[in-house]
Amino acid sequence: GTDQFGNSVSLAQFNGAVILLDFSAGWCGPCQSAAANAEALYQKYNEEGFVIVHAMIDDWTRDGKLDDDTFLATWAGEFGLTFPVMSPDSRTVLDGLYGAGLYEGYIPTFIVLDRDRSIAGGYGGGEEAAIEAKIESLLAGE
Numbered sequence: 001g002t003d004q005f006g007n008s009v010s011l012a013q014f015n016g017a018v019i020l021l022d023f024s025a026g027w028c029g030p031c032q033s034a035a036a037n038a039e040a041l042y043q044k045y046n047e048e049g050f051v052i053v054h055a056m057i058d059d060w061t062r063d064g065k066l067d068d069d070t071f072l073a074t075w076a077g078e079f080g081l082t083f084p085v086m087s088p089d090s091r092t093v094l095d096g097l098y099g100a101g102l103y104e105g106y107i108p109t110f111i112v113l114d115r116d117r118s119i120a121g122g123y124g125g126g127e128e129a130a131i132e133a134k135i136e137s138l139l140a141g142e
Contacts, residue, residue: 001055001086004072009053009084011117017049018120018138019113020131023088025058026075030125031108035079041132042083048139049115054085057107097122114138 003009011019022038024031035054042052058064059071066087068074076085097111101122110123112134121134 001088003084003086004076004081005084007084009086011053011113014051014053015117016115017051018045018115018135019117020050020052020135021111021113022052022054023057023107023109023111024054025056025062025107026060026071027058027062028107032079034108034110034125034128035075035081037128039080039082041135042081045135045139050135050139052083054081054083055088056085057088112138 001009011021020041022031022034024035038052038054042050054075056066056072056075059066059068061067066072072085072087075081097109106124108125110127110131111119112121112123112131114120115138120138121131123131
């Protein structure tokens with residue numbers, strides 16, 4: 001996918017980092033709440049090798065499409081996000097997570113990947129404390 005800066009994004013470029021993947025949509029209130037806190041979380045752990053990627057699966061309307069070309073930049077600007085905000089290339093990412101039992105069709109869905117890009121946990125909205133605890137333990141090499 002391409003992020004809000006027009007850069008190509010693939011998880012491989014974050015090799016060795018702990019990654020928080022956030023599947024969100026513009027119309028989703030809990031997603032907006034998570035986004036409001038995301039940059040602070042990113043800044044808190046970034047120097048330790050932590051990155052967030054927002055994968056936007058919908059813009060302001062519930063149609064499963066990002067018709068608004070400026071949406072990614074608008075979302076990033078709204079919440080002051082400096083990490084990649086992109087749209088997944090296809091539903092295959094979600095389908096894979098669904099098959100793994102990590103995505104149940106609800107958003108936001110958060111997936112934490114360890115430094116080997118293995119899935120370390122899947123979370124829903126409102127589980128920020130658990131997510132942060134998981135990030136801390138992975139960064140500490142636990």
